[in-house]
Amino acid sequence: MMSKGLLAVDSNDSTLPAANLRRRTFLAGAGAAMASAALPISAAAQTKTFSGRKLVYVSWGGVYQDSQKLAYCAPFAAETGARVIQDGPMNEAKVRTMVGAGSPEWDVCDVTDTFLFNGVTNNLFEKIDYQIVQKNKLAPDYAQDYGVGNCVWSYNVCYSTKAFSNSNGPKTWADLFDLKRFPGKRMFRNRVYATLEIALLADGVTADKLYPLDVDRALRKLDTIRDEITWWNTPSQSQQFITDGAVTCGVIQNGRAFDAARKGASIAIEWDQNLQSLDYLVVLRGSKDVEAAMHLLNRSIQEDAQARFVNATAYAPVNPGAFDYVDKPLQPWLPTQPEHAKLGITMNAMWWNSQLESLNERWNKWRLG
Amino acid sequence: MLGLPALAFVAGVFGIPVLLFLGKAFTDPSPGVQNFKLIASDTLYVRVLWNTVVVSGATTFFALLLGYPFAYTLANTSPRIRRLLIFVVLVPFWTSLLVRAFSWTVLLQPQGLINAMLVGIGFVHKPIELMFNRTGLLIGMVQMQLPFVVFPLYSVMTTIDPAYVRAASGLGASPVRSFWKIYFPLSMPGVLTGGLLVFVTSLGYFITPALLGGLRDFMIAQLIHDQVADIGIWGVPAALSILLLAGTFALFGLAKAAGVRTK
Numbered sequence: 202m203m204s205k206g207l208l209a210v211d212s213n214d215s216t217l218p219a220a221n222l223r224r225r226t227f228l229a230g231a232g233a234a235m236a237s238a239a240l241p242i243s244a245a246a247q248t249k250t251f252s253g254r255k256l257v258y259v260s261w262g263g264v265y266q267d268s269q270k271l272a273y274c275a276p277f278a279a280e281t282g283a284r285v286i287q288d289g290p291m292n293e294a295k296v297r298t299m300v301g302a303g304s305p306e307w308d309v310c311d312v313t314d315t316f317l318f319n320g321v322t323n324n325l326f327e328k329i330d331y332q333i334v335q336k337n338k339l340a341p342d343y344a345q346d347y348g349v350g351n352c353v354w355s356y357n358v359c360y361s362t363k364a365f366s367n368s369n370g371p372k373t374w375a376d377l378f379d380l381k382r383f384p385g386k387r388m389f390r391n392r393v394y395a396t397l398e399i400a401l402l403a404d405g406v407t408a409d410k411l412y413p414l415d416v417d418r419a420l421r422k423l424d425t426i427r428d429e430i431t432w433w434n435t436p437s438q439s440q441q442f443i444t445d446g447a448v449t450c451g452v453i454q455n456g457r458a459f460d461a462a463r464k465g466a467s468i469a470i471e472w473d474q475n476l477q478s479l480d481y482l483v484v485l486r487g488s489k490d491v492e493a494a495m496h497l498l499n500r501s502i503q504e505d506a507q508a509r510f511v512n513a514t515a516y517a518p519v520n521p522g523a524f525d526y527v528d529k530p531l532q533p534w535l536p537t538q539p540e541h542a543k544l545g546i547t548m549n550a551m552w553w554n555s556q557l558e559s560l561n562e563r564w565n566k567w568r569l570g
Numbered sequence: 571m572l573g574l575p576a577l578a579f580v581a582g583v584f585g586i587p588v589l590l591f592l593g594k595a596f597t598d599p600s601p602g603v604q605n606f607k608l609i610a611s612d613t614l615y616v617r618v619l620w621n622t623v624v625v626s627g628a629t630t631f632f633a634l635l636l637g638y639p640f641a642y643t644l645a646n647t648s649p650r651i652r653r654l655l656i657f658v659v660l661v662p663f664w665t666s667l668l669v670r671a672f673s674w675t676v677l678l679q680p681q682g683l684i685n686a687m688l689v690g691i692g693f694v695h696k697p698i699e700l701m702f703n704r705t706g707l708l709i710g711m712v713q714m715q716l717p718f719v720v721f722p723l724y725s726v727m728t729t730i731d732p733a734y735v736r737a738a739s740g741l742g743a744s745p746v747r748s749f750w751k752i753y754f755p756l757s758m759p760g761v762l763t764g765g766l767l768v769f770v771t772s773l774g775y776f777i778t779p780a781l782l783g784g785l786r787d788f789m790i791a792q793l794i795h796d797q798v799a800d801i802g803i804w805g806v807p808a809a810l811s812i813l814l815l816a817g818t819f820a821l822f823g824l825a826k827a828a829g830v831r832t833k
Contacts, residue, residue, distance in 0.1 A: 292799075293799060293800075293802065294798055294799055294802070297802060319802060323802075391780075391785070427785075430785075431702060432702070432785060434780045434781060435781075438675075438781070441672075441675070445679060445681065446681060447679050447680060447681070557800070557801050558801050558803060561796065561797075561800070561801060562614060565614055565618070565788070565793070566613070566614050568785045568786060568788060569614070569617050569618070569621075569786050569788075570785070570786055
């Protein structure tokens with residue numbers, strides 16, 4: 202459920218698995234696969250380490266996967282002689298079925314943080330070999346036993362600079378619940394994940410006491426502004442609402458805010474208590490070439506690879522060293538930029554995974570009101 | 571005979587997996603009917619099912635209300651106008667659901683075209699809320715479903731011999747009376763087919779409710795999707811699918827019985 206949602210990949214938003222969109226991302230993936238399969242393996246590459254070996258790389262399509270192909274897979278293939286075939290879009294039900302059947306067609310997958318822990322519980326992934334993957338390249342939170350961070354994104358307070366003059370807008374989650382000082386409709390994401398955290402932080406819960414979440418308290422807090430909330434279901438809706446003036450402030454993802462600003466929207470974001478989440482790269486259990494897959498993961502977290510991916514997508518790097526190579530105009534919009542990282546809170550995906558079913562039920566009941 | 575290979579193909583790659591999925595209603599997480607018991611006892615499922623039926627019913631009603639006069643015009647106009655009208659119905663039909671939902675957002679939002687017009691002519695003082703509620707949901711769904719009533723109605727209406735209505739008028743019936751006594755009953759098969767198509771397809775909608783409906787307007791297909799794709803449970807969504815499928819078959823059975831009667 203915590204699928205990609207920044208610049209390129211609406212189609213992966215799980216609230217919208219429109220058949221036609223799925224097909225489009227699938228075709229994009231298939232096209233990419235053909236393109237990479239068609240790359241001639243040079244004579245020199247024949248002698249390289251993984252010459253003749255093959256990995257299937259699965260992600261969310263669109264610019265997101267294209268950038269992974271460009272930043273991670275292509276250099277890896279060129280340097281090792283391995284062939285990396287793109288496939289997708291990523292589908293959690295498919296992963297469960299494939300691994301359950303014993304011989305997955307996919308090797309490396311890009312997964313959401315909650316699915317990482319779900320997969321660990323259900324024994325879907327190979328343990329990361331930190332003999333191969335350089336742990337010291339990663340911020341410590343991002344090197345998990347069964348997954349290596351791919352990129353980081355955040356939920357931020359945002360406001361329209363037309364509705365509130367610059368620097369007079371809401372600055373904190375609590376401000377979003379203050380209808381007197383900050384009038385107008387505010388937007389939230391129609392999803393239980395992160396919304397409960399936002400409500401609790403707004404209600405004065407400190408970051409260190411956030412988990413386990415006090416669900417009743419969070420929903421009571423949301424009740425106080427329920428009628429003033431406009432809910433976005435797809436990330437592009439969030440951009441549209443703030444650009445059109447349908448809302449004055451609310452919750453947005455950092456990459457979406459960057460994209461809206463780049464396209465001329467009057468938008469500002471704040472970093473206080475920015476709520477961070479990340480995507481992981483995993484190797485499916487039963488993969489036919491775990492060793493090559495681990496080397497591909499390691500290639501993905503190198504500074505140059507991370508920076509190239511970040512510059513193309515506006516997601517934030519998991520390797521702090523990559524900032525030396527990240528475009529300067531992009532840096533103020535990224536949650537792992539050191540100043541922002543200090544203010545940020547990483548959502549506890551492990552806790553969420555254990556509660557997903559019951560919290561979705563609570564949330565749906567609250568929605569029906 | 572020629573259809574056999576295709577039939578075998580569909581049965582193999584579509585039918586069997588669907589049956590395997592539906593079977594999970596009785597086996598996952600443990601054998602028995604506990605998934606159905608859970609659905610019946612949990613207010614969430616009952617309310618979402620009810621939502622689905624109400625929204626589908628209302629969509630069917632309004633689609634017929636708008637589609638009937640449209641189909642009538644289609645059946646009783648010059649070929650040139652008819653071509654134009656068919657084009658008008660088909661263009662949105664061929665447009666992606668998502669694009670249509672976003673287009674409605676542009677029209678219905680507080681600063682949108684419709685509200686600007688209503689405020690401009692002084693009909694309302696301030697913009698009214700036309701979306702992210704039941705109103706917006708129904709506007710969107712009715713528009714998307716219109717072709718499904720227009721075409722069945724039109725095809726039935728073209729087979730109605732105008733001589734019947736003329737005869738009724740000749741015998742002294744007023745236009746209103748000859749419509750209700752003669753024309754409308756003859757068009758009933760179209761109403762039934764169109765209405766059924768709209769109702770049944772509406773049951774499975776979930777993009778439009780997500781994009782145009784309010785917080786409360788969520789439907790059964792959303793719930794099924796979320797449970798399989800996001801949470802990774804199979805039993806309850808399979809049981810919900812069986813209920814949806816059984817309801818659909820029951821409706822077809824009823825419609826067939828009704829269809830036999832109208833003939």
